[in-house]
Amino acid sequence: MKCWLVGASGQLGQCLQQALIDNQVFSSIDLVKSVHTNPDYPSSESFSLKASRTKPFKLDITDFDAVKLFVLTHKPKLIINTAAYTEVDNAESNIDKAYNVNHKGARNLALVANQSNIPIIHISTDFVFDGQATIPYLEAHSSRPINVYGASKRQGELTIQQACSQHVIIRTSWLISEYGNNFAKTIIRLAQNRNELRIVDDQIGCPTYAGNLAKAILHMAAQIALGKTTWGTFHYCGNVSTSWYGLAKAIVEEASVQRKLLTVPILQRINTLDYPLPAKRPPYSVLDCQQIKIAWDIEACDWQASIKTLIKNLDVAAL
Numbered sequence: 001m002k003c004w005l006v007g008a009s010g011q012l013g014q015c016l017q018q019a020l021i022d023n024q025v026f027s028s029i030d031l032v033k034s035v036h037t038n039p040d041y042p043s044s045e046s047f048s049l050k051a052s053r054t055k056p057f058k059l060d061i062t063d064f065d066a067v068k069l070f071v072l073t074h075k076p077k078l079i080i081n082t083a084a085y086t087e088v089d090n091a092e093s094n095i096d097k098a099y100n101v102n103h104k105g106a107r108n109l110a111l112v113a114n115q116s117n118i119p120i121i122h123i124s125t126d127f128v129f130d131g132q133a134t135i136p137y138l139e140a141h142s143s144r145p146i147n148v149y150g151a152s153k154r155q156g157e158l159t160i161q162q163a164c165s166q167h168v169i170i171r172t173s174w175l176i177s178e179y180g181n182n183f184a185k186t187i188i189r190l191a192q193n194r195n196e197l198r199i200v201d202d203q204i205g206c207p208t209y210a211g212n213l214a215k216a217i218l219h220m221a222a223q224i225a226l227g228k229t230t231w232g233t234f235h236y237c238g239n240v241s242t243s244w245y246g247l248a249k250a251i252v253e254e255a256s257v258q259r260k261l262l263t264v265p266i267l268q269r270i271n272t273l274d275y276p277l278p279a280k281r282p283p284y285s286v287l288d289c290q291q292i293k294i295a296w297d298i299e300a301c302d303w304q305a306s307i308k309t310l311i312k313n314l315d316v317a318a319l
């Protein structure tokens with residue numbers, strides 16, 4: 001089945017391509033890829049990915065005519081949208097840009113998918129919640145974003161739900177991987193240069209290895225190819241909650257065990273108030289992942305095990 005991977009140069013987009021190479025079981029899936037700015041995006045982390053790479057097309061999802069023409073030309077049977085404006089702090093001052101990509105871009109894809117009678121898998125975020133819950137968020141829990149990124153992603157969800165009946169929205173959280181920019185790579189980079197790191201310990205969430213999310217998406221695509229039509233919104237994230245401090249500790253410890261860090265910095269637990277940033281973050285954004293297990297037979301991600309893989313694959317000297 002031909003699938004259009006939107007956002008091929010992003011963290012998750014690259015993980016999807018790597019997962020397809022690594023897992024023969026998904027050999028029925030054929031990707032046609034698009035990127036926004038750079039068809040020659042760097043992918044130094046994986047030789048196999050670089051070697052296998054076919055050049056992606058360049059396309060801006062905020063351009064409705066371009067989206068429509070792409071689908072008419074390439075005739076994909078499924079759209080996988082991993083593209084988004086993900087700069088949480090910059091979104092506070094680039095409000096139009098965040099909404100253009102995360103709302104208008106999502107709407108264009110949903111409208112064209114619906115017109116062409118093809119399904120769409122779209123990725124959303126734990127940041128659609130305000131973080132005031134004390135037990136894991138269910139899919140039906142009311143959304144109340146507390147920053148521009150979260151609000152723009154929520155509008156993206158609503159437009160997908162309204163414009164395209166054949167949709168799967170996957171809300172995920174705290175993505176980490178060997179690819180793109182993410183907290184795990186930032187922490188290793190900082191740990192190489194500093195004796196002490198100060199990390200917030202009062203935001204609780206579930207880290208998610210983007211490689212596992214990629215496999216979950218490919219599993220869904222393969223099921224859709226076989227005729228499965230279990231549309232809706234589903235949560236997918238790590239199976240154990242922690243704080244950013246807890247995640248940083250796990251990353252640094254594993255890097256030390258694998259001798260990828262020669263000296264280990266002291267990690268100081270701090271509060272959000274001691275680390276002021278432009279965007280507010282939800283203090284608690286644990287997602288309940290039971291529905292995706294019931295509907296799609298997908299287990300929550302074992303991020304603690306995946307950190308071993310992530311560190312093993314990481315070229316720390318290149319960070």
Ligand SMILES: NC(=O)C1=CN([C@@H]2O[C@H](COP(=O)(O)OP(=O)(O)OC[C@H]3O[C@@H](n4cnc5c(N)ncnc54)[C@H](OP(=O)(O)O)[C@@H]3O)[C@@H](O)[C@H]2O)C=CC1
Nearest residue numbers: 009010011012036037060061083084086125172174175180
């Ligand atoms: N990263 C995280 O921790 C989390 C991410 N998510 C969601 O998961 C998805 C994947 O995230 P991730 O891979 O980390 O994000 P990245 O920021 O790594 O990748 C996003 C991609 O979207 C592309 N893009 C941006 N604007 C446009 C546009 N106008 N047209 C086409 N493509 C565009 C970017 O291309 P370019 O750089 O060329 O502009 C980039 O390749 C997103 O929907 C995100 O909201 C959810 C929870 C956590």
Ligand SMILES: Cc1cn([C@H]2C[C@H](O)[C@@H](COP(=O)(O)OP(=O)(O)O[C@H]3O[C@@H](C)C(=O)[C@@H](O)[C@H]3O)O2)c(=O)[nH]c1=O
Nearest residue numbers: 086088125126127173174175183186198199200244275
């Ligand atoms: C680098 C660093 C961060 N922090 C804190 C800041 C922040 O509260 C928290 C996470 O930092 P980041 O800015 O890397 O991550 P952030 O942009 O908040 O991550 C979010 O991204 C979007 C796209 C999502 O959808 C979310 O699920 C989530 O993953 O860690 C420290 O306390 N110390 C540090 O040295």
